[in-house]
Amino acid sequence: xxxxxxxxxxxxxxxGEGLAELGQxxxxxxxxxxxxxxxxxxxxxxxAHPDRFFQTGIAEANxxxxxxxxxxxxxxxxxxxxANFSTGRVYDQIRQSVAYSKKNVKICASHAGLTLGEDGAxxxxxxxxxxxxxxxxxxxIVPADFNQTKQATIAIAAHExxxxxxxxxxxxxxxxxxxxxxxxxxxxxxxxxxxxxIIACGHMVWKSIEALKELHxxxxxxxxxxxHTIKPLDEAAILKSVAKTGCVVTAEEHMMNGGLGEAVSQVxxxxxxxxxxxxxxxxxxxxxxxxxxxxxxxxxxxxxxxxAVKRALARKPIII
Amino acid sequence: MENKALADIASQVRRDIVRMVSAxxxxxxxxxxxxxxxxxxxxxxxxxxxxxxxxxxxxxxDLFFLSNGHISPVWYSVLxxxxxxPVPELGTFRKLGSRLQGHPSTDKNLPGIxxxxxxxxxxxxxxxxxxxxxxxxxxxxxxxxxxxxGELQEGQIWEAAMYAAANxxxxxxxxxxxxxxxxxxxxxxxxxxxxxxxxxxxxxxxVLHMDGHNFDSIRSTMQQAKALTGxxxxxxxxxxxxxxxxxxxxxxxxxxxxxxxxxEQLQVALDQLEETLGDY
Numbered sequence: 001x002x003x004x005x006x007x008x009x010x011x012x013x014x015x016g017e018g019l020a021e022l023g024q025x026x027x028x029x030x031x032x033x034x035x036x037x038x039x040x041x042x043x044x045x046x047x048a049h050p051d052r053f054f055q056t057g058i059a060e061a062n063x064x065x066x067x068x069x070x071x072x073x074x075x076x077x078x079x080x081x082x083a084n085f086s087t088g089r090v091y092d093q094i095r096q097s098v099a100y101s102k103k104n105v106k107i108c109a110s111h112a113g114l115t116l117g118e119d120g121a122x123x124x125x126x127x128x129x130x131x132x133x134x135x136x137x138x139x140x141i142v143p144a145d146f147n148q149t150k151q152a153t154i155a156i157a158a159h160e161x162x163x164x165x166x167x168x169x170x171x172x173x174x175x176x177x178x179x180x181x182x183x184x185x186x187x188x189x190x191x192x193x194x195x196x197x198i199i200a201c202g203h204m205v206w207k208s209i210e211a212l213k214e215l216h217x218x219x220x221x222x223x224x225x226x227x228h229t230i231k232p233l234d235e236a237a238i239l240k241s242v243a244k245t246g247c248v249v250t251a252e253e254h255m256m257n258g259g260l261g262e263a264v265s266q267v268x269x270x271x272x273x274x275x276x277x278x279x280x281x282x283x284x285x286x287x288x289x290x291x292x293x294x295x296x297x298x299x300x301x302x303x304x305x306x307x308a309v310k311r312a313l314a315r316k317p318i319i320i
Numbered sequence: 321m322e323n324k325a326l327a328d329i330a331s332q333v334r335r336d337i338v339r340m341v342s343a344x345x346x347x348x349x350x351x352x353x354x355x356x357x358x359x360x361x362x363x364x365x366x367x368x369x370x371x372x373x374x375x376x377x378x379x380x381x382d383l384f385f386l387s388n389g390h391i392s393p394v395w396y397s398v399l400x401x402x403x404x405x406p407v408p409e410l411g412t413f414r415k416l417g418s419r420l421q422g423h424p425s426t427d428k429n430l431p432g433i434x435x436x437x438x439x440x441x442x443x444x445x446x447x448x449x450x451x452x453x454x455x456x457x458x459x460x461x462x463x464x465x466x467x468x469x470g471e472l473q474e475g476q477i478w479e480a481a482m483y484a485a486a487n488x489x490x491x492x493x494x495x496x497x498x499x500x501x502x503x504x505x506x507x508x509x510x511x512x513x514x515x516x517x518x519x520x521x522x523x524x525x526x527v528l529h530m531d532g533h534n535f536d537s538i539r540s541t542m543q544q545a546k547a548l549t550g551x552x553x554x555x556x557x558x559x560x561x562x563x564x565x566x567x568x569x570x571x572x573x574x575x576x577x578x579x580x581x582x583x584e585q586l587q588v589a590l591d592q593l594e595e596t597l598g599d600y
Contacts, residue, residue, distance in 0.1 A: 052456070054487075056483060057482070059483065062445045062483055065445020065449060066445050067449060068435065069448060069451075069452075069453070070453045072377060072453065073379065073450060073453030073454060074457075077449075097435060097446060100425060101426045
């Protein structure tokens, strides 16, 4: 299996391009940012539509409340700040004024996870997927690369209801086709295989693609699913794949608690019990370092995916 | 509307409030009774609104957001009496399956409510957001919000206050229910707000004061507030009220913030409040 690398870009730039395109397409789209316009790549939208861009200053709680209020006149607000300040800092505002009130707010969160890098653990949120998927009415999306983040940004404007869109800072390979269709809640099967199912999201999709090559070299046939929508989870895609392979590895740039792996394990335990191994951060905060150093140190790198596959295979029941 | 007509509505609303909370032995009568005159005036005289055809997007009508959601009984009663939903539905307050949740919510589509509230400090941001979109939509109507004075201890209120002045959001009129009480006692003892007038002035708002139990004061102040909209500054009204107004044994005491009267106490209260429009 060959994956053509179409370029290298950060997923946040995909958000910025998607938002700029939306600005041209849809006059109801408005954007709010809490003093991180450059980091979120929201400058293009701001420049083209100054009347629809709202700078809130360093006041995230107010930003979420404003966005909720802005839906009432029929607008579709996109809020932008780091993932840490998009979730934990404003959880109660999101819970009451967005999720419970079913407001059409798109919470767009950059610099998620360890790959925020040198700023360290204060900013490296690894709990946000868990927090957001626990909220009723919330859709949770973690696109895999630049193109997919752009496609997802455009897609969520057409979806009525609260959305959490998570993306990141580092430059990573682009492998999703620029004209690919993004369907919320429908997983992408990137590679078909028979021995093990790898289910990944975000930057870990590329790490898993790299792992496929190593696995192939040692004769392991792995199926790879890009689970860009964590909620609603594509249960059918999981069950179809695991029926064939009989074991699962989940890979995410997030805590093991509360994340993609836990969501997948709920499906497996209820509908198709099977060995599952987790590539995730295990109950620890991060630290300063380069994104790739941190992925290695905290065991969410390509060799960790390969090792998890081996563990999962070893746990498969032996059929005589 | 004549003051007498407003007073008659307010008397019935106060009866609704004490009956609603007593029936389920829970809820917040104190602040509800204190804001009855204001909300009666707001919905029956001040606001341009459409009670019979509620639209969530509220285009071209004035909007109201209750930020201190625990005084839901007064809001529900005023909404029902104004025609948003059938008056008998007040009897379902806080009961399983009711649209009249303990704190206001949009979850069950109760007409008149556009945002959940209860966790304090969020309604000013919401109101400002709605007001800013009215400006963007060239909709000349106004956004009203109501807040408890204790609620001003929440930091988000001041984030919102700063934002509104900096962005010249001049189509919002926020009202503070200044009853000086909160659950644990007097606001001054729990956490003093200091010089509230000067705080709002310093945050760049037009600040007005009114007596929340005098319809002449409410009318003249609300008219003045409306006249001040469109001048580049948000408007706040510091409204002096008494918690528990209208029921002698509740007036001025924080003890009835979140405690419902029992059957005997209810009767004492009802004896002081004329039934003007018919109980639900």
